Amino acid sequence: MITCYFEDSKKPAYLRHAVVDMLVIDKNKILLVKRGSKYLEANKWALPGGYLDRDETLKQAALREAKEETGYQTKIINLFTINDNPKRPRELNRQGVAFVYLLKPLKKVGHFDHEVKDIRWFDLNKLPSPIQIAFDHLKIIKLYKQHLKNPFKLPILR
Numbered sequence: 686m687i688t689c690y691f692e693d694s695k696k697p698a699y700l701r702h703a704v705v706d707m708l709v710i711d712k713n714k715i716l717l718v719k720r721g722s723k724y725l726e727a728n729k730w731a732l733p734g735g736y737l738d739r740d741e742t743l744k745q746a747a748l749r750e751a752k753e754e755t756g757y758q759t760k761i762i763n764l765f766t767i768n769d770n771p772k773r774p775r776e777l778n779r780q781g782v783a784f785v786y787l788l789k790p791l792k793k794v795g796h797f798d799h800e801v802k803d804i805r806w807f808d809l810n811k812l813p814s815p816i817q818i819a820f821d822h823l824k825i826i827k828l829y830k831q832h833l834k835n836p837f838k839l840p841i842l843r
Contacts, residue, residue, distance in 0.1 A: 688700075701771075701780050701781060701782050702736055702737070702780065702781045702782070703736070703737040703743070703781065703782055703784065704734060704735060704736050704737065704781035704782065704783045704784070705734055705735065705737065705743055705746045705747045705750055705783065705784050705785075705786060706732045706733070706734035706768070706783045706784075706785045706786075706822070706825065707732055707733045707734055707747055707750065707751050707759070707785070707786050707787075707788050708732060708765060708785065708786070708787050708788065708825070708826070708829050709732075709733060709751060709755065709757065709759060709788045709789075709790055710787060710788070710789065710829075711789070711790050711806070713808060713809050713810070714806040714807060714808055714809065715806070715807055715809055715812075715826065715829075716733070716755055716757070716790065716804060716805075716806055716807075717730040717731060717732065717733075717804070717805060717807055717813075717818075718730070718731055718732075718733050718754050718755060718797065718801045718802075718803070718804050719731075719801065719802040719803040719804070719805070720800070720801065720802065720819055721799065721800050721801055721802050722802065724800060725819075726819035726820060728802065729817055729818060729819035730805075730807075730812075730813045730817055730818050730819065730822075731818070731819035731820060731822050732785075732822045732825065732826075733750055733751050733754040733755050734750055734754075734783070735750040735753070735754070735800075736781070743764075743784050743786075744761055744786075747759075747761060747784075747786040747788065748761065748788075751788055752794070752795065753797070753798045753800075754797055754798060754800060754801050754804075755790075755797055755801075755804050756793055756794060756795040756796045756797050756804070757790045757791070757792070757793055757794065758790075758791045758792050758793075758794045759788040759789060759790050759791060760788065760789045760791055761786055761787075761788055762786075762787040762788060762789055763786070763787050764784060764785070764786055764787075765785045765786060765787045765829065765832075765840060766785045766825070766828060766840045766841065766842055767782065767783070767784055767785070767842075768782070768783040768785060768821070768825065768842050769782045769783075770821070770842060773820070773821055785825055787829075809826070809829075809830055809833075812826065824842060825842065828840050828841075828842060
């Protein structure tokens with residue numbers, strides 16, 4: 686959460702952060718990152734993602750975070766869904782509204798950063814067990830799999 690004070694009030698307003706999460710898909714495989722041991726949900730698999738930086742668009746953040754956390758240069762296919770559930774898991778009292786992008790990997794151009802312990806491609810039908818997947822990311826992956834079966838239905842998280 687961000688603490689702000691509006692002009693007409695002396696009470697703080699706690700605002701939610703904008704974050705990006707990415708479904709990096711190649712054929713029937715998804716690229717997941719294993720979170721580093723210093724982070725919430727340590728050692729669990731997650732979608733690459735992170736916070737929007739100042740003066741950065743959502744698309745720029747998605748491409749930056751994908752490269753930082755996976756070492757892959759990627760291309761945005763589209764905005765897949767928005768996860769604005771106010772009951773999303775919180776990290777250090779911060780809660781994000783996640784803009785989930787669908788990305789295509791182009792080429793491996795580097796190594797993953799310090800926030801990530803490992804990266805791995807998983808077959809969409811052979812994912813890690815639910816207890817090994819961080820946050821609500823399994824729900825997002827399941828929504829994507831449902832979308833593959835019915836691409837004309839708008840993907841909405843519930």
